[in-house]
Amino acid sequence: MKVLSTQNSNYSNDGKTEVRQRLVQATRHLLSIEGRDGASSRAICALAGVGAPTIYHYFGDLDGLHRAAIDETxxxxxxxxxxxxxxxxxxxxxxxxxxxxxxxxxxxxxxxxxxxxxxxxxxxxxxxxxxxxxxxxxxxxxxxxxxxxxxxxxxxxxxxxxxxxxxxxxxxxxxxxxxxxxxxxxxxxxxxxxxxxxxxx
Known part of the structure; x- marks a missing residue:
């Protein structure tokens, strides 16, 4: 049971990392081609395939996500x-x-x-x-x-x-x-x- 629990935890962490990275990549793409106006929460979530609350869960707000994308760039x-x-x-x-x-x-x-x-x-x-x-x-x-x-x-x-x-x-x-x-x-x-x-x- 402990092994299964650890595997599930690793999978969960990998999944969280993957979702976060999808958000950052989507934001970088939209900022690059459309600027801040085009990188709205709605557009980012549609491109990343997630719901709007996900942004706030990982980055606090849209500005935090924009900042993460700029930092990574x-x-x-x-x-x-x-x-x-x-x-x-x-x-x-x-x-x-x-x-x-x-x-x-x-x-x-x-x-x-x-x-x-x-x-x-x-x-x-x-x-x-x-x-x-x-x-x-x-x-x-x-x-x-x-x-x-x-x-x-x-x-x-x-x-x-x-x-x-x-x-x-x-x-x-x-x-x-x-x-x-x-x-x-x-x-x-x-x-x-x-x-x-x-x-x-």
Whole structure:
């Protein structure tokens, strides 16, 4: 009986996780293509295949669900930095992370604007502070090694300003023809990184 009870509990927890994730994915989709107005409780529940009370059970209210979707969206940008750093060090991580943010701005401008709105309002996605702290720690080591041209905390601020600036510029286009050429952002990334990092040899 104890084994059966544990299996049922695991199944129940898995089911709850699956329902929660369906809600988050449905919300991300609707926020991305229609913005906040299109991501209503009714539309989200219809897409996720659940009843309206489910939102309040898992997230407290619609704003809480919107926030969870925005948080998860930014986590993908943060992962691009971590992956690049694992493969080829912080400089590659910065290039990957910045590139991921710009790609996100091109592909999902409405969602990108929501992320930026939260950042500007002083309520950034949860992963932002953690990512910036990780970047600063990585850059501190490079500064101590004589690879970075300015203290890590200054470099992080410059990089963050540049990342947000190019993302805002990219996400401001109203249609595909308005989107800046990706090469333009790549030049911006290269200029900033070349200025921050000292090339040895």
């Amino acid at each position: 930014y986590e993908q940008v943060a992962e691009a930095y971590l992956q690049g750093t694992r493969e080829r060090g912080p400089q590659q991580g910065l290039r990957n992370g910045w590139g991921a943010f710009n790609q996100f701005a091109r592909q999902e401008p409405l969602m990108c604007r929501l992320v930026i709105q939260h950042i500007l309002a002083g309520d950034p996605p949860m992963a932002v502070a953690e990512t910036l702290a990780t970047v600063e720690a990585d850059l501190s080591r490079l500064y101590n090694e004589g690879v970075l041209s300015c203290p890590a905390h200054e470099a992080v601020q410059l990089l963050w300003i540049g990342t947000l600036g190019t993302a805002c510029f990219t996400a401001s286009g109203s249609n595909r023809e308005d989107q800046p050429n990706p090469d333009f952002q790549e030049k911006m990334v290269s200029l900033v990184l070349d200025a921050l990092f000292i090339q040895k040899g």
